[in-house]
Amino acid sequence: MIIGVLNQKGGVGKTTLSVNIAASLARTGKRVLLIDADPQGSALDWAAAREGDPLFAVVGLPKPSIHKELSLVGEGYDHIVIDGPPRVTDLARSAIMASDVVLVPVQPSPYDIWAADEVVKLIQEASVFKENLKSVFVINRKIANTAIGRDVREALEAYDLPTLEASVVQRVVFAEAAAVGKAVYEQDRDGVASQEIEAVVSELQECFA
Template sequence: MVKVIAILNQKGGVGKTTIAANIGVSIAKRGHKVLMVDSDPQGSLRDWREATGEGEGLSVIGLDRDTLAKEIDEIKKAYDFVILDGRAKAEKMAGASIRVADLVLIPVAPSALDIWGASDLTEAIAARHEVTEGKPHAFFVINSATKNTKLIEEVKPAAEQTGFKTLNNVLHAREVYKQTMGEGLSVHSGKNPAALEEIENLTTEIMEILNHAK
């Protein structure tokens, strides 16, 4: 069965496209067929795909909110994983994504303000749970963390107040994310073993959640 992962946050610049591309490559490297869906009219993911003409070998398509549910149904027959790169300030798109997703990831900076700032999204997911018995699963992903682990620990209770947890694996602020994304690549092609390790660990955690999902 295909699994749909939606990476959503109404706030811009939190790392949605960066996380989508990097975990997409990780999952594909594990032997799965991955389709990346760009819901951004700026087409950041499509630009990334075209930067090298490769996009690390992933297929990337664009879909809008009106066609999302119908087209995903068709497309997903050919793939093991579909990764939706959400866009900022697009409530209806987020609603359509929540309905098709098995797992929603909400990238946030390690700050309680960012967690609270995502309340429109967490409330929409909670409302969806009332009719679906818990689908989609949803977690915050802490991105651009510094070595200040105290800050990360402080964020967790803020997350839990919203009813959602943070994933255990955290992504740190590293130039290699900017650099590889700008070249149409991922940390798999970069020279930073720590970045590769954190992306691999995050991907493993995500796959485990999906394996246990109904």
């Protein structure tokens, strides 16, 4: 499965979810490639911060030709995760064209809900060329037991995309793990953050594999 994690808005959790989804897929023994399509190279930074063996391969490909190069670059991998760029539309468009499923992280904030408009438009444009393209929102950095955490799901219904049942709560372990190039399951062995990531991955596989 090729999962593109995209949203032109920065700071929504694209890189955080990309590395942890890739780690979760790799944990089952599959060969996983993470493509860093962000010119800022955050996923590459994450990999560089790591001591010891890598969990999966990470390559930087911040080029608008990802969709053309993917069959060569991704040869031999069971799953590919693309960590999308903020802003740069031609890169985002290429990453969408390369994906089987586009996963759009949104935070429970009205600004995020409005800003999702941009990526939804890109997905709709790409769907014209790629009929079987799938896309779905995932709520990230949810703050437990708040009204906005519940309302975001309803607000996202204004868009044509479905929202995953599984969501990811705001937890400091995501930043702590990132600082040392680890997945959350390594940092807090099978803690709640890791269980949430597992639920996201299971739902993606059940719905889109």
